[in-house]
Amino acid sequence: MPGPFLTATVEALRGATRVLALTGAGISAESGIPTFRGEGGAWEDGEGLAYATVAGLMRDLEGAWRWFDAMRRVVGQARPNPAHATLAAMEAAYPDFALVTQNVDGLHAAAGSRKVIEIHGNLYRMRCLWDPEHRWEDRTCPLRRLPPACPVCGGSARPDVVLFGEGYGPEVEEAVVFAEQGVDVALVVGTSGAVGGPRCLVEAVREAGAYVVEVNVAPSGLSDVADDLIVGKAGEVLPALWDQVQEGGMKNGEG
Template sequence: MEILNSGKVIEYLKRAKKIAVLTGAGISAESGIPTFRGENGLWTKLSPNELASFEAFYNNTAIVSEWYNHRREIIEDSKPNHGHYALVELSKIPEVFNLITQNIDGLHQKAGYTDVIELHGNILESYCIQCGRRYTSEEFEEIYLNAMNHIPRCNCGGLIRPDVVWFGESLPSESIERAYQASINADVFLSIGTSAQVVPASDLPRYAKRNGALLIEVNPNRTVLTDTVDLWLQGKAGEILPKFVEEYRAILET
């Protein structure tokens, strides 16, 4: 394994027909959204079992709803960074491009890429656990602010929960199937800003490499994936991605 510059990455990308990208909390952290793992991650200060499980939600609905409403407000005020926008530009180049994310913040969509494979859901959407009715962020906020004891309920009386995957829950079957297929079929796979610790997302880059893809990691720190990748670009996504995407486009246009 070598740590190579963006020019070398471009040489690999020039030959790629199918590119798959997996993004994790690191790219969102550059937009000011706290991560869950890592030195100052939220799970070093809070217990996942108290806030990120269906049991916690059902038994302490007001507390969990307040926590997620607070996080939703932070995310709604956040903006995509240069890394998000660079991926939108990258998506326009290969014949096939798939963007897979572990993030629940919708920043890829805000940046302009709408066909995102969201493995862990989206905090800006909610649904009733009884009848399944879905709510936008604006609709949920109105219900939440006017709800008795801040316990959001649907018209049918059911509790309204954020559309995110909690501990102990399965990932959306359609999303994980699309992610597996994108990884297996990729010529180049980019792992960006993820600790590569959470399964099954952490398996995706390994599936890609096993099926012949060139594996590139963009991360300021070493991860459990680093020793297995073909290229490690050490640094922040917002600094690295715009540079080599711009150079890549320039080379293809000459």
């Protein structure tokens, strides 16, 4: 079992009121989900790469949907792990808690997290190619019709995930607003830090005084802005860390 943990980290989590968690592919990988972006990711191989951009998607929409349908099937088999469960428990214990994730698998919601900001979208959401305001959830697996049709206007759907070369969706604004209102502790879990947005977010909250804890299997592109880097699997580190935080009693939290 990992730990004991740095006193400064445990005290920061005990005294925190507003906590921002940021999760990346590492936490999903521990549930057996293939990585999309990054080395060895599903979007790095031949077929996945062909559909990882808007141009690729539009070139062969039906083929793209066949690939996404297969990914939805693989991801649909996965279950949340103890790291997801711990983050859901933390949300219940803090007065203000936001979970920003780069993952598109929906496992945080499946684990019971309520305020989940999915900055890269969700594999089980779709949006209309004709009107981006038409967005809906569809968990049908396998899909009956490729490409799926918009329930509002009948237009063709695309997956509501952020592809390479695309900007973030409207969700990212919610993350920025939460960060701007002040954060006591930022907990960065299993993200490579390779993408610009998350790094900017973590840098901004740290400059504003947040204590930054990173949990990762290896140092990442964000480790240089972390006050504490805990090396290990999130599914082992987070439950142990949370136990140690709670053993001493929370100060400002409600748990």
